[in-house]
Amino acid sequence: MSATATIDNDIIHTIGFDADDTLWHSETYFSTTEDRFRALLEPWCSHDETSKRLLDRERSNLSVFGYGIKGFTLSMVETAIAASDGAISTEAINEIISWGKEMLEHPVELIDGVEAVLDAVGAHYRLVLLTKGDLFHQESKIAESGLAERFAAVDVMAEKDADSYGRVLARLGIDPAGFLMVGNSVRSDVLPILELGGQAVHVPYAITWGHEKVKPEERPDGFLSLGSITEVPALLGLP
Secondary structure (H helix, E strand, O other), rough: OOOOOOOOHHHOOEEOOOOOOOEEOHHHHHHHHHHHHHHOOOOOOHHHHHHHHHHHHHHHHHHHOOOHHHHHHHHHHHHHHEEEEOOOOOOHHHHHHHHHHHHHHOOOEOOOOOHHHHHHHHHOOEEEEEEOOOOHHHHHHHHHOOHHHOOOOOOEEOOOHHHHHHHHHHHHHOOOHEEEEEOHHHHHHHHHHHHHEEEEEEOOOOOOOOHHHOOOOOOOOOOEEEEHHHHHHOOOOOO
């Protein structure tokens, strides 16, 4: 936990939780698939160059495909065609598509301690689940997780910025001043909430997607960073 940061427990009435890489594992599967993709493109690109090309393609496609596995898969296909100057085989393209399907069909694996944390915190605060990505896949994961009933509201957002959060919180009747967000992304779960005047807790995941990384100078002073989601109840003064 940050030595200088604190939260104001007295005004918090609602706590929001991110989903991917906060409640359940996600980025691990993207990383594993990217390793396979880099190996596939070895005849044309170094591993580092492949990763750079893929991330650039993903970023350029966000406004078209949005977030999630489907956009990731299409970005891999486009990257493979461009990097190979069209020489990539149809068999290889089919293999890339099959990786995407495997990811979509992968069972939800909760992060250790999540259920106990939600039960402890939910006994004292209103909980909402705020995630982003492909609507169909996110709804499927939420249902499969078995966690939905612990939340007063669930919202799948197309983007996580201050404007988007502001609209969601207003619709849910949540005053940002009494709202605390818990998530693994400084860019998506911390900065927008602080901009709105709320509070945020960063719970880092082992792997961070390049698009979600922030430069040191972009990180504000004073926000909390925990070692594990299991530290959230103690942060709130709960047993």
